[in-house]
Amino acid sequence: MTFKEIHTQFHLKLDADYGRDEVDAMFFLLSEHFLNKKRIDLSLRPYYMLVNEELSELTQALGRLQNNEPVQYIIGLTNFYGLEFKVNQHTLIPRPETEALVSLVIESLKPQHVHLHKINILDLGTGTGCIAISLAKNIANAEVYALDNSNDALKIAQKNAALNAVEVFFFESDILKENDWVLNFKNIKFDIIISNPPYVRALEKAEMKPNVLNYEPGSALFVTDEDPLIFYRAIAELASNYMKPNGLLFFEINQYLAQETKKMLEMHNFEIIEIYPDLSGNDRMIKAIK
Numbered sequence: 001m002t003f004k005e006i007h008t009q010f011h012l013k014l015d016a017d018y019g020r021d022e023v024d025a026m027f028f029l030l031s032e033h034f035l036n037k038k039r040i041d042l043s044l045r046p047y048y049m050l051v052n053e054e055l056s057e058l059t060q061a062l063g064r065l066q067n068n069e070p071v072q073y074i075i076g077l078t079n080f081y082g083l084e085f086k087v088n089q090h091t092l093i094p095r096p097e098t099e100a101l102v103s104l105v106i107e108s109l110k111p112q113h114v115h116l117h118k119i120n121i122l123d124l125g126t127g128t129g130c131i132a133i134s135l136a137k138n139i140a141n142a143e144v145y146a147l148d149n150s151n152d153a154l155k156i157a158q159k160n161a162a163l164n165a166v167e168v169f170f171f172e173s174d175i176l177k178e179n180d181w182v183l184n185f186k187n188i189k190f191d192i193i194i195s196n197p198p199y200v201r202a203l204e205k206a207e208m209k210p211n212v213l214n215y216e217p218g219s220a221l222f223v224t225d226e227d228p229l230i231f232y233r234a235i236a237e238l239a240s241n242y243m244k245p246n247g248l249l250f251f252e253i254n255q256y257l258a259q260e261t262k263k264m265l266e267m268h269n270f271e272i273i274e275i276y277p278d279l280s281g282n283d284r285m286i287k288a289i290k
């Protein structure tokens with residue numbers, strides 16, 4: 001089969017579900033990955049005859065896309081904040097909203113931070129390590145700590161730190177267990193604490209697409225309808241003991257719970273609490289000062 005013929009197969013089988021432009025984007029991403037050639041070279045050689053292994057990999061990928069598997073899991077890679085990250089079924093696929101959170105942290109650095117000998121940063125629920133690693137890469141004097149309770153996710157995060165040539169101190173630890181904080185961080189005070197914890201309520205599942213529901217880890221996404229702020233409250237309670245005066249707290253938040261999250265932070269004596277929208281205009285981030 002030629003490159004052009006398999007391209008046509010992708011459109012025939014996927015356009016109805018994904019739309020033509022999205023299918024093109026996924027097809028060329030997969031082709032570049034499995035054929036190890038640049039898109040421009042592939043486009044110039046439509047009658048290139050695929051060898052058996054190439055055809056089999058693209059055909060399998062087509063089947064996986066028909067089953068709604070995210071293309072990032074098929075190639076095992078994604079981009080975040082201009083960097084490459086490995087992903088697998090144990091890690092959430094980093095989102096553009098979270099890139100905006102990283103930008104907000106970097107833009108919020110004050111002259112006193114830039115002149116500090118080092119800026120201690122803690123990322124809670126690190127997943128692929130995307131937040132921790134992007135901050136380590138872009139803040140010259142950052143000393144970055146990151147935790148997750150998933151050992152499988154941490155294995156990927158460690159690989160991603162190596163892939164991007166940064167040092168991050170990773171811990172297998174539970175956000176909800178105060179003892180873990182005491183053990184890991186008893187001698188450290190942070191300038192910046194940041195988290196994109198699980199925040200989707202079960203009642204919001206109806207809004208979600210099968211590529212997320214069937215493939216991304218539920219433990220990274222969901223909280224109960226009864227206590228959706230459980231992770232935010234635990235972090236706010238413990239942050240007091242582990243932050244420097246005027247330390248900055250950043251959260252990615254559930255758009256439907258922005259005011260509740262703000263109120264909870266006020267009750268924990270945070271100040272100058274600001275809510276920021278994502279690119280779609282939904283309330284998605286909070287910054288607060290301790």
Ligand SMILES: C[S@@+](CC[C@H](N)C(=O)[O-])C[C@H]1O[C@@H](n2cnc3c(N)ncnc32)[C@H](O)[C@@H]1O
Pocket residue numbers: 091092093094095098124125126127128129130131147148149150153173174175176196197198199219220221
């Ligand atoms: C929404 S994902 C965020 C992943 C990554 N930081 C990102 O922004 O793409 C939440 C992460 O929190 C982790 N997590 C869930 N419950 C946790 C807990 N009790 N303690 C520590 N981490 C937890 C999950 O394994 C997952 O990696």
